[in-house]
Amino acid sequence: MEGFLAGWRTTTTNQAVAFEEVQTVTRRRRLRIWLPVAVVAILLAALIGNAIHEFRVMRADALALSEGVIGNLQSRIETEVGAYLGPIPGIVRFTRDLLADQDLLSVRRELAEKVASGILDNTPQLTSVFIGSPAGEFFMVRRYQEGEQRGLETKTIRRPHGAKDAPVMQLTRHGAKGEVLSDEQAPWDGYDPRARPWFVGAAKNEDLFWTDVYLFFTTSAAGITASVPYLNADGELVAVVGTDVELASLSRFLATLSIGDSGLALIVDDQGRVMAHPRKPLVTKDGGGELRLLRVDDIGDPVVSRAFDRYRVEGHGRHDFEVAGRRYISSTSSLSQLLPHDWSILMIVPEDDFVGFVAENVRDTLGMGLAVIALAGGLAGLVVRQGLRADQEAIDILERQAQLDAQGEAFGMLATQSTLFEDRGTNSLALVTEAVARSSRVRRASLWHLAATGDTLVCLDCFDQQTEGHTDGATLDRSEHPGLFEWLQNESAVSDVASSDDARLVSLYRSYLSPLGCEALLSVPVKVDGQVSGVLWLEDGRRSEWPNQVQRFARAIGNLMAIRQAASATAGAVVAMAPAGKAKADDSEAAPRTEARVQELNIDARLGARRTAAFAAKLPDGPHPVRADDVQRIDQLAFVSLRFSDALALARSADDRSGESTIARLLAQIDAAASKHGVAYLKFLTDRVVAAADPGADVDHATVCLAEFALAAQAACERLFAEQHAPSAFHLGMDLGPAIGSLIDRNEGSFNLWGEAARMAYAMADSAPPGTIHTTESVYEALHDRYLFQLRGHHYLEDVGEFSTYLLGGRL
Known part of the structure; x- marks a missing residue:
């Protein structure tokens, strides 16, 4: 036994030397891996840092440029609105002054039609020109379109001298070339100019009057009216001259603007009513089916609603905000210098429309840089791979050599142990299982004896490296593991199996191997006179395969155990374990051992x-x-x-x-x-x-x-x-x-x-x-x-x- 321990110490020393060599190679492997990785990481960090810096600088420049773009667009809209509405007061006054030398109550219809037609032909933003008197008489020339037919329609309302007689309404339509298409009397539609806001406001102000936005009586379109009164020498109201402007024309102009890729501009008032929108109709229906003006809430766009809320709280100017994770730029400016109303231009554009190209440019630059780094990393990886392969081969050679040395010395020492071939019970087998487990570097090594009936396997000794302990006496019965015994009888050579994947060994895996943390099993039969009398098992965690030298060593130990078994049989002894639950042969040793x-x-x-x-x-x-x-x-x-x-x-x-x-x-x-x-x-x-x-x-x-x-x-x-x-x-x-x-x-x-x-x-x-x-x-x-x-x-x-x-x- 002392000789065996001395030999085992020599084997341990050899393994320590091999371990030092492996550690040296391992340190070299780490240097080969981490140095290229560190270089690539530094390059990658520098590239990403530069990309972030470039993105921030370019984004700030783009946002600064966006302020000028938005300001220019707002000025353009103001100019367009001024050009759209600015001439109208002069036109209305010109019309009144042109007819001032005539008695407006008895003005000739031909003259009024010619004047109104000329004004409409030369002022496309106007939809109608009209005259109303305090007596309730009314004369209007307006544009009309029905299908493909368009032209001018003259509407005249006269009131008979009898107060009880209904007003007489005459409708005359002219084609695009001025030809008369129809001229007929029609039932009075209930229109009374004296009740309209343009008449009331002009008569009250005694000067130019702009109405608020309302729905026109004839077309139900949203618009505004500019009107002026005509007073006689005594200051009495003789008539009111006015003209209508549909706001749909402003909406069509806003639709022509290009504000980034998806921005929009609209005109709203402080009450949230929409005066012009590039994509929405300005008239909608309320819950009762009545027509009314479109409001901001009716649009159903959370971005527009957020922008309008910011304007109401913070006033005119620029307001940046975020909706659903996307940033937007909004800007509002007043139109009060053009109209006596609280109209404002509300412009909204996603920030990406101005800075999106910055992200794309940085992304392209970053992509090209990453491609270069990836190429360099790939080349470095190939070099590292070659070096690691050489190091791994060196480690494998060192480990195999150390394992072969340990196995050879262990086998030599076991073969020279005389106690191994004497009938000393199972104590001598502890040397075998411990030497096999340590030299093969497996979790457990065990020796089993197959009973003469062939129905029971008894564990003679099992050594577990994790717990550093020996156990014996475990039994496996054919009734509980039929697949195992069939497998043992049919396997004549070294069996390399993953016990968890072999259907015959499922019961063994679940009841014996898995609870002890083992999955792979290497089995070597111990044969005497051609009959299986036992088995040597090497048990370990999950393995893809068992090395050839481990299989050869296990086969050699199995042959050694067969020689021991044959020698014991020749001496008339049977090396076996007492059945489970029975006392040992030498009870005097059992208690001290326990x-x-x-x-x-x-x-x-x-x-x-x-x-x-x-x-x-x-x-x-x-x-x-x-x-x-x-x-x-x-x-x-x-x-x-x-x-x-x-x-x-x-x-x-x-x-x-x-x-x-x-x-x-x-x-x-x-x-x-x-x-x-x-x-x-x-x-x-x-x-x-x-x-x-x-x-x-x-x-x-x-x-x-x-x-x-x-x-x-x-x-x-x-x-x-x-x-x-x-x-x-x-x-x-x-x-x-x-x-x-x-x-x-x-x-x-x-x-x-x-x-x-x-x-x-x-x-x-x-x-x-x-x-x-x-x-x-x-x-x-x-x-x-x-x-x-x-x-x-x-x-x-x-x-x-x-x-x-x-x-x-x-x-x-």
């Missing part, structure tokens, strides 16, 4: 007593028993908690034939398992199943029964989730500790259990990996000589301290 294992794992044998005392101290009467007749304190009681984490999986149908749900079938199987193993307490609460041992039964026997129930429940859950091809969405927890029991119904004999043991079982289930049984150290103390456990971690309990937790893997 005691040493407890000390090695730092297990506190007084944990149960400390937990009981701490729990009793929390009760109202201190450490004394509860005095109520129907409530009893229990010092040691085993609890199991089963928690489901996928409610949808439980709600699915278990199969297509019966229509039974998964949860119904699962609860039936769990209830059957509870009856089989004598579980006295079983409850199903929301997503959790709670089971407890019989408080009146022997603690050791009851704990074993509950552990068997937990394994049975685990197997039932695994089967149902596997049938649904779903992940194992269940978690089991188990504890052995103090509890309280109370009688609920004396007649029915029903009772309830709760306390610290139940709470700890809940906590163990909540922190358990999917598909596993997570136990406390108290459970390990009670069952470690009967079941296979793996150290999981640690847990802190108030007034007790820290203790270890374990995963229950199976029976020994």
Whole structure:
């Protein structure tokens, strides 16, 4: 044994030297990677920083330029509105003065028609010219269009001398060339010039009067009227001369303006009425179907509404705002210098229309820069890749060499150990599993013996590098793993499999490998006289493949074990493990070995007593028993908690034939398992199943029964989730500790259990990996000589301290 340890120290030294070489190569690899990456990162940061700076500067310049563009457009609109409305007062006065030498009440119709027709022909923004008298007589020439026919229409309203007689209305239409198309009398339409705002305002002001926007009587179009009174020498009103201007002409002008790509300009008043809009009609209907002027709210554009609200609050000028994540520029200016009304030009344009080209230019520049950097990075990547490939090959060579050296020395030392070929029980096999696991750098290495009946595999020894511990005695039965035994009989050489993907090994993976954190399995049969008598397993995490040197080494160890087995058979000894639950051949060594294992794992044998005392101290009467007749304190009681984490999986149908749900079938199987193993307490609460041992039964026997129930429940859950091809969405927890029991119904004999043991079982289930049984150290103390456990971690309990937790893997 001393020689073996000395040789093992030499192997460790060789591995340390190889490790230093690997570290040197690794540092060189990091330099090769990070230096080009740092250069590319600096270039990229400089490019992005320059692009951001350029964008901000160009954006500020573009916005400054936009102020001039918007100002010019507003001046243009003001000029157009001035040119549109400015001549009208002069035209109205000219018309009045032209007819002033005539008696307007008896003016000749031919003269008035010629004057009005000339004015309309030369002033396109006017729609009509008219004269009204205080007597209610009216004369108007207006433009008309019906389909493709257009021209001038003369409307004359005369009032007979008899007050009771209805007014006489004459309508005459002229074509585009002046020809008379129709001349007829028509029923009076109720029009009285004396009631119209243009007549009333001019008569009151005795000077030029501009009406507010209103709907024209004849066409129902939105417009305004300019009118002037004609007074005689005595200052009496003789007549009112006026002309109409439809605002639709202003809307058509606004539609011709180009304000960025999608900006618009409109004219509004302070009441929110729209005087001109490039795309909307100016007349709409209210809720009662009556015609009225269009308002800002009627447009239904949140951008226009926001711009108008900013104007009403902040007044004329520029206002920037944001709507739906997009920035807009708005500007308002007054038209009060042209009209005696509160009209304003409201101009709105998205900021992108002015600065969008900046983003595009910066984006193009950034794209070209990134392309250059990407090209440089690609070239650097090729160089780095070549260097990394060389370094990786060097590391692989060093690691393979170190592994080959370790395996060769381990095999040589094992072959020279005389104790290996003597019948010394399983203690000598610990050298084999530990040497195989360490030199092959796998998680676990185990040796198994196949019983003569061929129905049972018994673990002779298993070494786990993570826990630095040996276990033995685990059994695998053909009844629970039929695919495994069929696989062992058919595989004659080294088998390289991913156990989680092999249908024959699903049960082995779920019950043995997965709870211990292993997925890949390398199996080497141990054959004596051509018959499989055992197997060597190398277990590890997920692997894409097993290296050839590991397979060759495992085959060599398997042959060595076959020679040992044959030598033992020749000497009349059988190297095998006693069946699970039976005592060892040498009982005098079993107790010290168990005691040493407890000390090695730092297990506190007084944990149960400390937990009981701490729990009793929390009760109202201190450490004394509860005095109520129907409530009893229990010092040691085993609890199991089963928690489901996928409610949808439980709600699915278990199969297509019966229509039974998964949860119904699962609860039936769990209830059957509870009856089989004598579980006295079983409850199903929301997503959790709670089971407890019989408080009146022997603690050791009851704990074993509950552990068997937990394994049975685990197997039932695994089967149902596997049938649904779903992940194992269940978690089991188990504890052995103090509890309280109370009688609920004396007649029915029903009772309830709760306390610290139940709470700890809940906590163990909540922190358990999917598909596993997570136990406390108290459970390990009670069952470690009967079941296979793996150290999981640690847990802190108030007034007790820290203790270890374990995963229950199976029976020994």
